[in-house]
Amino acid sequence: MRLNLTAKIISTVLIVIIFLVAMGGISFWASYKMSSAGDKAADNLRGALWAKDAAFMSLKTYKSQAMMMVEKNVSYLDRFEADNKKFEDMAAHLKETAESDEERALVAAMTTANSQYVDVVRSLLVPALNADANAGIIEIAALSDGLTDTVATNVSNLMRLKEAGADASTASYRTTASQSRFIILIFGFASTILGVSLGWYLARSISRPINAMVSELRDGAEQVGAVSVQVASSSQALAEGASQQASALEETSSSLVEMSGMTQSNAENAKEANNLALQANAAADEGLSAMNEVANAINIIKQSSDETAKIIKAIDEIAFQTNLLALNAAVEAARAGEAGKGFAVVAEEVRNLALRSADAARSTGALIEKSQKNAEMGVKATQEFMEILGQITSGIKKVSTLLNQVAVASDEQSHGIGQVNSAVAQMDEMTQRTASSAEESSSASAELAGQAQQMQAVVRRLNLLIEGSDKEAPSAS
Known part of the structure; x- marks a missing residue:
């Protein structure tokens, strides 16, 4: 199946467009992947910061308990309750943003240990301080020490888990970026090679037959030039007549101008x-x-x-x-x-x-x-x-x-x-x-008609190249 000139050009452009669309799709996919990896890394980093803040609030809670035990003064209970409220709020946020079962388990263990620790302080330490029972205070200190260690251990594990998730997201981001650059480079190189190849093929398929037809048209033009001398002579006569007509028209124009002036007057x-x-x-x-x-x-x-x-x-x-x-x-x-x-x-x-x-x-x-x-x-x-x-x-x-x-x-x-x-x-x-004069030009036109018939074959070949069919060219008149 032979393609006409329009089909060849459209096919070439469509192939290039397909490659460009593919490159655009790959770029969009890579951008989406990198954006997702970056968002995940940011979420892990924020989770680590929340875990760090929770550890700080837990430390402040332990400090308030220590002050109550050292000074044997229950006035630090309000500070203890306020710090514990902030810790519980942070633990609730960490529970909502947990991304894996392991993270949720660590948050649950941390929250449970903290609740047990707070219950010990509220139910045992405060009454012991009010009764000034040193033995009870020492026992409570030993009990709360184990619970606080559990909370601290879970917070530390959660922070390490969040940091590991951030590192994994960053590594995924870098891997995706590297793969995207490589794929885009390959597609760009392939598109360049394909575009150059198609352009060279299209130029060769058009230039060769056109050059041959131009040579034939040149020969025909030389023959037409000889006949054009006769046409030029007749054209000279026509030009003289046209000159006289122009003079008459000028007089007519002058009269019209005068009439226009009179009409205006x-x-x-x-x-x-x-x-x-x-x-x-x-x-x-x-x-x-x-x-x-x-x-x-x-x-x-x-x-x-x-x-x-x-x-x-x-x-x-x-x-x-x-x-x-x-x-x-x-x-x-x-x-x-x-x-x-x-x-x-x-x-x-x-x-x-x-x-x-x-x-x-x-x-x-x-x-x-x-x-x-x-x-x-x-x-x-x-x-x-x-x-x-x-x-x-x-x-x-x-x-x-x-x-x-x-x-x-x-x-x-x-x-x-x-x-x-x-x-x-x-x-x-x-x-x-x-x-x-037109009659004389008609004689010269008859000779030109013979040359036009010779050119019809060339026109057919041009028509074959452009239209993709062997359709007959219109006859010369």
Whole structure:
């Protein structure tokens, strides 16, 4: 079974990947083994440290007992109980972390001996100390000595067992590391040799047939070169026609640019016309507002005139009363003598009426002045309205001018379109000349077709190499 080029490359890559995956698996396995050995060594070391601490607590317990016996004082019992509690906690931890039956047996023996020792101290030593019985104390000392030796021996054996386990785990760790390095080295060397061998085989299996086909293609290329001279001549004619076509296209492009500019100008003019229309509308609104102001000013003038009429009427009434009082004053004056007091009263009233007349006169003057100002406002508003109407007229004239410009631009666009049509006609003529040159190129292409048939055999061999089958190559057209 022959493999195609793709299958060969994929097979080579898959083999290399399989070796790489195998190396990765071995590395992972070695890492796991070394990690497990390290964890086990650490656990053994921690167990040894706990056993050491338990031995230290046991020693402190024995010290408290010795102090009670030497000084014959039960006050050391609290210290004894506290140290014993710590020892029991450590013994419980050692029991939980024990990894073998031997370790569990040592912890159990140590715990049992310590419990018996504590019971002796609690049940025999304390009563003997309280009774001051020397013989009992000596007997208790001999009994507790054997129990403490048992505890110490078990603790020592447990420590040695933990240390031996740590040494074994360390040795296993080193052995696993050494084996892993050796296996990885072997697989790495084998992968390198395999990769080089497969690469060399793949390169040789591809390069040999390709070199032979390249030689044949070179010969065919020389023959194709002779025919290409004729094709080049026809191509020259095509190039000249293309040049003329390019010139015509350039003229077309220029006309299009002009049309684009005119179109843009029309758009701008239309926009300006719209703006002016908006301005004219705004000016009309301002004219309406000015007319409203004129109407308001006229109303104010009317109100001022009404007030002036009222004041004038008041002045007239005051004058009438003043006249009557003057007559009364004349009568009183005729009655001279004691009646002079009445004349003084009348004179005072005349004075008051005179003051009212003066106030009314001032009010009348102010209203008249206000009426004049309002009249001026009416005149000013009328003038503003006339100016606004002038602006509206001017805007309308500008709109008319812009519309005229739009019409002129439209004529210019029409002329540009005519130029485009002329350029298209020239392009059609050049296309006909190009067709004639294409006929000459067809004759040269027939000769090239013969050379293409000779190359088909080479293409078949390339197809066999790449696809792995003897499939026919497509025929030259």
